Amino acid sequence: MKERDILAFGSIVIDNLLIVNKFPALNETIQVEKYRYTFGGAGANVAVAVSRLGGKSGIFAVSGYDFKKMGYEKCLTEQLVDIRGAIFTKEFPMARSFIVSKENSEDQILYYYEKKKRTVQLLFENRNLAEKLSKDYKILHFSTGHFEFYKAFLEKHKTKHLISFDPGQETFSYPYRVVRLLKYTNILFMNNHEAKRIKEVLKIKSIKQLRGPSLICVSLGAEGSIILYKEKVYRIPAVKPSKVIDPTGAGDSHRAGFLVALLKGYDIKTAGRIASTVASFTIEAEGAQTSLPTWEKVVRRYEHFFKEPFPEPSTSWKETEKELLSRN
Template structure:
């Protein structure tokens, strides 16, 4: 029986806009094309876990356009548990507007919308929680009432106070970060990487095309990326964490969790949109075994 994985963070709509060039101040630029995709780190992870056959629950403030945008229907069809959503009466869903020019320069605008209400909400205790990019105040609260905490501060790390970051880290069992974020965590807390390893059971650091490294105690594993023809890297990190966490709750070894995460991520980068080409467990297993050999049995 799979453990319920509760995921805290944004439900967002992503607008991917191709432009001739990034417009400067008081300038306009032609739009070549644009697409709307379901996004938000927490929603991406919850949908990916569900698609893999796991049990996921989304904890997020849902804006006034949650139903009319079609997002509610999408999450229900994906079998994500929505019983812990907060209904927000006066704000729309979060939105990300991502503009990319012909030379792959990019600029992004993010509308927090309903997610700005996070800090006013009181969390209920949960068994196993993953804290995706979200509000540091809420994340600090829920980290103290959760049985097991996985934490990914992501790009929102710049909004964290030292106090809230330290509260969350004190309760964190698995920490996910890229190479820049792990340095920032060290700077903000005054703790070296060695000290962070001593206080957190598992630390996973991602290195883009170079893969990831998993640290626990005195052990360390390098996990390669699964090589595919990449179209859009957006959402790869969310897919990696979904695969890793589901494998972890199913009792797989840490290096296998990393390889499963890497395999799930490889599906996402093949198309545009964070939830467009998520794999089932069987699809993941087939690609895993092509790249890494026979997948060990669950513990």
Template sequence: MKLLNFGSLNIDHVYTMDYFVEGKETQAAETYEHYVGGKGLNQSVALAAAGQKVYHAGKIGADGTMLRDFLYAHGVDTSFVQMSACPSGHAVIQVAHGENAIIVFGGANQDVDETMIDAVLEHFSVGNLLLAQNEISSLDQLLTKAAAKGMKIALNPSPIDERLQRAPLALCDLLLVNEVEAAALSECDSSDHEKVLLALADRYPKAQIVMTCGGEGAWSHVRGETMHQPAFSVPVVDTTCAGDTFTGFYLSALLRGHSPASALRIACKAASFSIQRAGAAPSIPTWEEVVTEERKETDDSGNF
């Protein structure tokens, strides 16, 4: 199976704050760092770190060659990363006491068009896996064309915006969401995570549903079975890339033949590594790190 991640590439500008800046307020940052990022790039790096051969498709500006170089250095195939006349996407991230607030500028990520999609998908076929997020333009065409080729589709519909109303989410085989995204897509405002999960599963019966809930762990609904994995208790440094790490490791675990329950635990463990480290992609652990830690904490169940 060939694995294609068609997604965003961003430069992340990260400011450590005492608290998040509010309207009409100016606040001095305690520290500043810049990193490579974007949900697409992060998830490709996570997949590669978890042992998968992954092709990344996306667009960068003249200022973004560091993004392509970072992917390549971390084992991602960058054959389908194209140049755009637009500046690269970037994010301004405030980090305060382990939580984050993010402003994203799409840039070259919003220069993805139908011509590019056709050119990339020409290299993929029935049974190949497409991973996508909602940080690039033309998402609806991407999902439709991938489904028409018989590809399997995993979607992380983040961020939630009006474009998702046009996107054919019913074509997806796997939806990976956080609790806010799940509530919005299911139109269920319950505080009961399982109820929201089941409402989303009812709306998209074809798809496996995986829902992350921060410190309360993660839920999944697969082939009629509902599962919950509690979060691992660790010191929190930066949550920026936790969800992307989770996505990459969950998919990799499934592709390695793990059960959905085992994949859920592995993904939560990988996310617990990420939140203990600063930055986005640089915070992603390796498969070996996660499995070694798991072996210390679990009995010999045959899952690893």
């Protein structure tokens, strides 16, 4: 019986955040204004955001020998994230990302895996664990991670789940691996740059021509997002934050907000608005998990921004799930 909500596949990462006034040019040295290390990784970011919103989340990812020492294990446990799928190893540390961030601009991100091939091996060695855990969940969300494992897992996956997919920057590194996963996908999340790349790879003129996912959500940064569903286009505005500090993780919290809203029985347009509201909190502090909101905070900001009472759910999860499981 599926008693939990969202199992996030992805990564557990230590984010090294560098705030700058401008991005460096080739061979240029610039002053870093602020440095922080925070907890991150797309999979973990989604899991924590879901939990903060009142959902029951879990993570399936490889951690590292410093997972406990650096306090990440404790953080996830305190946030009520199910960490049965956090694969511990004594062989190497957690992955690191180095995020160069400029105010009112996009990030530049570099990733470091000490033993990437061994990380993939550990995922395959624990595929039965992933299958076992997935039986407890309603939605399986796949984010930036190891797509060869995702493909193998989904090919053999026997239980019918709603599959959510956010390929992120892997769209540029491994676009054909992204394309291979689309046939398993019910909900696809991308930003406008990633959507453009997929159109180039598939030689299509519009993302509407994409076959596979029932619903496609394309983030447009400060211009909000568009949602393509059942021949309709929903245009969702970006909710204004109280301040802009760091955009890291805004996409992950957006995905979490959207999925939690669907689970609560909200229609597609309202779920998009809720997701936009959730994302607005993330950019108000340094780090992807630092300022994630509770559901109550989302309700208040939603009402303030959209100038209307927070709506009641209009459907049921079972009805939404049935519709989304029918792919294009």
